[in-house]
Amino acid sequence: MSASAPHAAEVQGTEVQGTEVFDAMESAIRTYCRRFPALFTTARGHRLWDADGREYTDFLSGAGVLNYGHNHPRIKRAVLDYIENDGVVHSLDLHTSAKATFLERFRDVVLAPRGLDYRVQFTGPTGTNAVEAALKVARRVTGRTGVVAFTGGFHGLSLGALALSATSFKRAASGVPLDHVTRMPYDGYFGEGVDTVAYLRAMLEDPGSGVDQPAAIVLETVQGEGGLNAAGTDWLRRLARLAAERDIVLVVDDIQAGCGRAGRFFSFEEAGITPDIVCLSKSLSGYGLPMALTLVRPDLDRLGPGEHSGTFRGHSLAFSAAATALELWADPEFEPRLSRTASRLEGRLTALAERYQAQGCEVRGRGMLRGLAFTDRGLASRVSSHAFARGLLVETSGALSQVLKVMPPIVIDDDALDGGLDLLDAAIGQAVQQTVQEETK
């Protein structure tokens, strides 16, 4: 990728605006722009530029949308061609050539090599729509209403998905009781000694527990919003076994951890489990274009024509981009390279954790979906601020923003990765020093 910044002025009109219009017109609900108050204009790969021409290294990756970086040149070319040739952009669920190509590519590159067989349900192009669809399928198939979800889970903010999500302040925004969900402790929630699948099993097997048989168990294998907790492979396997034994639909929400983010295309591959339903979105199109899928085991595909829909489920421009993004995975070097990058990231983070041992620094997560936790729950936020001042975008995770979330593009090269991590290192150092100074005052 070229290092020269595109001319901001070329993008979207001639004037470079300030940010006053946001304060004047946008809802108070906006949040990222408060932490990173630049006016961004252009982007390539792991880099963003603002209206003043300042360059930023992006370790946000659009909360998981930009696994292949911004404006990946190969996908860009495909998108431009598609538009120039007047491809169908929006098509409800009509057959389009873009959708056909995507489906074939998804079958050939993703499903078949992994021995997976799913029906593809195109849902409204946001993660929460894919989760709502999964819940409908699971409830239809089982005739039950309840769902098991986990501490720290995040699955979206429309009412059905929000009931599954664990963050209290987002739950409170619903203004209604959030029903039909039994909350269970995620792997490791009570420390290493406590087997939380055994706990769930006990609750489900005891007719006097008060926990009704659920339609589904819904989980992320790595909790991207809940603090980068990663479930162990053994825990995942035992959970999958429990679900299978009790005819409970196992739903893996792979919206953030999938599409390579956790190291493989699907985050559950490492554990060798096969969920009944998988939700995908975020990096599916590979270009930031909204797209979402719910993958359903063929025998569970029991919703009839039109029972669930969504206007933008036929966003064919995204299908065209996604088909091209999957070509990247067809390259036999892609996964090994991703694996090496993930190892490099883990190595560097581990070194950082050792350096900041006094701050209780711990590495969290898996693959390219990583976190750094500190004893001082406010430290991560301070690091994020210092990093921004240094030109690095890195966000926090967890209900108290207590974990630094490190999420570079999965295709980042070693130099760029190291450069970003150097900035991160410096930001941590600065935040720690600041904390020490404040405490000694």
Place this chain on the structure above:
Amino acid sequence: MSASAPHAAEVQGTEVQGTEVFDAMESAIRTYCRRFPALFTTARGHRLWDADGREYTDFLSGAGVLNYGHNHPRIKRAVLDYIENDGVVHSLDLHTSAKATFLERFRDVVLAPRGLDYRVQFTGPTGTNAVEAALKVARRVTGRTGVVAFTGGFHGLSLGALALSATSFKRAASGVPLDHVTRMPYDGYFGEGVDTVAYLRAMLEDPGSGVDQPAAIVLETVQGEGGLNAAGTDWLRRLARLAAERDIVLVVDDIQAGCGRAGRFFSFEEAGITPDIVCLSKSLSGYGLPMALTLVRPDLDRLGPGEHSGTFRGHSLAFSAAATALELWADPEFEPRLSRTASRLEGRLTALAERYQAQGCEVRGRGMLRGLAFTDRGLASRVSSHAFARGLLVETSGALSQVLKVMPPIVIDDDALDGGLDLLDAAIGQAVQQTVQEETK
């Protein structure tokens, strides 16, 4: 717009696929493609082409997404430029120049000239997300949970929005009871003599009615999915007055009827009411790119940073397209032309209704959001099939698909409109004849 078909082969790879891959891989839930089983490849304006080069006139308009037709050249140019210049495509809720431009344009072209003042909440880019956001705001502001929705209403399929939606088979797909909604009869539900606002008022004013004070009243001014019922201006005004008197948040879901579809930018302009909250989506971007907004009266903008969010709420490519689409409205000739087109459509439909008086044909709807209802509830579906065979895409509406939904692009020229309506006329004639023949067998 050019009449020559783009070369399908140029779009998305070289091979032209068949439709087998959809049957093999896609979920049974797909629906439009069953009624219109072509493989579409390219589109311009009111025209679509399939893989065999066959041309179709599009009176579907992507269920309201394509008010400006497919791939409008001016928006196309803006989108291509934006991509070519590496504009930010996806940005969460960071400030981007594309968003700033959109906000300014929206203020200058839409809000200011109409004397409206709203805070703009960018939600996940689907209509249902915008509705879920509206519900959260209304519940927060009032501290109440219930919502009044209407017979025939459609507001989306995620759990919160689905509870508002009236179609029984879509409701049944939820698999859980749909709570917190009081269903009220829409304007005209019991015939002309019955004033259904008076009914609602009685229920709300009587402390012994059993209807709790609601947080919000949510409605469409024209019911696009519920059978093209249009509320009268007087009914809308009295409803708005009732909501104001009782401190109930009035939410107009303008996802389908807005962006010019009902004749003005907002569908409620004609009635002269000012809703507390307005939901927009579908044709916002003008190019089929997913985008949605919730407009909130400034003093009701009481959700805090991050209380509601959505990964793709920062779909800046759509903002770029939307800013360009709004330029169309800045042309002083745009609205008068739209008004003339709507009159022409109404005139032709009225003539059709007279021709098929024996079939009880009635014109429904308002502006460019029109329907034809028949006494025989199955007739609309048959007309749709015959129209497809003749190269016209026209869908049905209503829980029983009992109304033909006539929705050309709002920028369609007279010749194209007439051409499509001629096809429709022929299709109706054929369907009527077929019915007569079957009945006389």
Place this chain on the structure above:
Amino acid sequence: MSASAPHAAEVQGTEVQGTEVFDAMESAIRTYCRRFPALFTTARGHRLWDADGREYTDFLSGAGVLNYGHNHPRIKRAVLDYIENDGVVHSLDLHTSAKATFLERFRDVVLAPRGLDYRVQFTGPTGTNAVEAALKVARRVTGRTGVVAFTGGFHGLSLGALALSATSFKRAASGVPLDHVTRMPYDGYFGEGVDTVAYLRAMLEDPGSGVDQPAAIVLETVQGEGGLNAAGTDWLRRLARLAAERDIVLVVDDIQAGCGRAGRFFSFEEAGITPDIVCLSKSLSGYGLPMALTLVRPDLDRLGPGEHSGTFRGHSLAFSAAATALELWADPEFEPRLSRTASRLEGRLTALAERYQAQGCEVRGRGMLRGLAFTDRGLASRVSSHAFARGLLVETSGALSQVLKVMPPIVIDDDALDGGLDLLDAAIGQAVQQTVQEETK
């Protein structure tokens, strides 16, 4: 009945206490004692005496519990014998001779002569328990969750029954949204011209109405708490037909209107309908002893052993009293006498209504379950106060206490009835005069 007051001092200890202990120890939730702040000690027939020996005529009848008056001598004798002989008082759902006798008597005196066939479910001995049981049966039988209830309805205050009840301030006490109920207008809610069964039918027959098919329709034929509204026989018949056509369980809550209160043993006899489920309580035991039943059509009796229960469902002392109370009905003169008393009451009330025509006085209700409504919504409360001062207990009904509720024992003799009504007449006159004086100030 003897007119001499029993010696208060003989009852419950020797001292006659004041009412300070109630203020000091009882919850603020108490209500009747605020309107009628005497300390009652003894009672017989239609009379109560307080600790000062003052006599009151009782037109409250314990909110419908005391249809046969206080301490009916025949039932009193049976209860005393039962206790003296160490009959089983409490027995869960064990077989007891008292229950056997009650069942036989209920069959012979109530069911068989009316051609009714029901299974008797003994529930916890309060009306709300009987209604909760009815809901469970209806939901089990239909597999549906929703229930249709009416404006002005009252069915109890436990969560399931409360959701059916219409009074807003009682609903608000639940602290949770009250779900699974569709509220419909009762007969006459919109005036004489509007057929509210037609409205309900339209909603249930239209798959696009947004009203899901309910498990049950639950109603009172006369709304004792909701303002003494009486449903017409034609309305009841059409409602029953609608329920039958759509396989909806028709539940008549006859807790207040049953046991003779509305003129026959069951309040629905006049209309000639046969509900699928009937709830009875209040005057069942005839002696103020808690007891409740849910009568279920035999083929709908599908809850299994123990699926619903209640500790005091085996209150055999009440069964013993109830069996004796039913003996009263076995007397062939009982019903004709009741009919004459009801006519006398209606005649006197109609005369009162004419006298207070200027106050918009209207007679409400049916049989011995009567009300007087006035244009001035506060008048009924003032009448009740004046009546108390004159030694008559008469309460109000309706969410705004806007209706005077006139409910003497159904076995009251003509002299006592006239005496009470004379007091009532005087109290109304006084309240009207007071109002006039206040207005002219």
Place this chain on the structure above:
Amino acid sequence: MSASAPHAAEVQGTEVQGTEVFDAMESAIRTYCRRFPALFTTARGHRLWDADGREYTDFLSGAGVLNYGHNHPRIKRAVLDYIENDGVVHSLDLHTSAKATFLERFRDVVLAPRGLDYRVQFTGPTGTNAVEAALKVARRVTGRTGVVAFTGGFHGLSLGALALSATSFKRAASGVPLDHVTRMPYDGYFGEGVDTVAYLRAMLEDPGSGVDQPAAIVLETVQGEGGLNAAGTDWLRRLARLAAERDIVLVVDDIQAGCGRAGRFFSFEEAGITPDIVCLSKSLSGYGLPMALTLVRPDLDRLGPGEHSGTFRGHSLAFSAAATALELWADPEFEPRLSRTASRLEGRLTALAERYQAQGCEVRGRGMLRGLAFTDRGLASRVSSHAFARGLLVETSGALSQVLKVMPPIVIDDDALDGGLDLLDAAIGQAVQQTVQEETK
């Protein structure tokens, strides 16, 4: 108490009926009578007699209603006097001398000596009504909706209380999702090593747990229906502390374990905690007459007049009996004698558990609320059948009826206790032998 059986024929008419009428007329839902299919006629103390004059020792105690045995002579005398003197039997919430006497006695005998201060809310006279009232108070006071309840808990079967109850088959009877409850593991649910209060604390303190702050924590200190699990005093204290720290209303449902059943008047006295709300019912009247109370900390008594009610909340005959029953507690010898009886029971059960060590026999519960669990989950039911054949009524507890529930009157004398336990011992022996025989076949 006299050992001579009362003459059955004297009770309730002259004929002694068979049990056919129950099969013909009563709902299939009845349950105890299936296990103990006698026709009971009379009862005294710990004894019941059937229509054939057969005598039974009662270790059921009416599921906790008959703590003072059947027809206690002192209470019987008071009840007879009350009725003979025409005391008010039913009074809504009017002031009656019977209620005043009860309140004073309750204050003097129960509250004051224990340093407790509660407002007394008279609710509908069943336990489930008292629990529904407690939920309303807790929700009103906190403005929250959720409630924490425990594995194995039982709190009643009306919809609000049922949501708290843990038995799956009783839950399923509701036919609707049971909302607003977070289920937590009771003391010991995961074995001795796991501190389940720490688990609850973690969930409540973590804003990312997904468990919303509850209005109340509702629990029994001994689970009478859930298998006789007894919470430890330390666990109870830590739970109370957690509730206090987080402003959660602590509700002890003492309906079964209170009134002396667990060894003291309130079951929580031993732990030295003071709940915010206490529910009482069952043995309150001491005579099997329905009665229930919700005791509310004075500053939490925030429901207004009439916000919760219940027709039979003014069952003054029960108040009269209850006032007399409390006189028993005024005797300084009463509690020490109860304590000795409980010790004797524990000693004998412990000996039994040792004898049937091979069957994994374990003693459960506390005070006079005891259970025997066995490894073989079906054994308890078989013991119950054999016991019945020998003239001992002893029921089972737990969702699988897996625990034998041993609950003699708390006033039973040593000889009678020993006699009943001898029968129990023999029944266990027989059941064990039968099991051995069946297994060796």
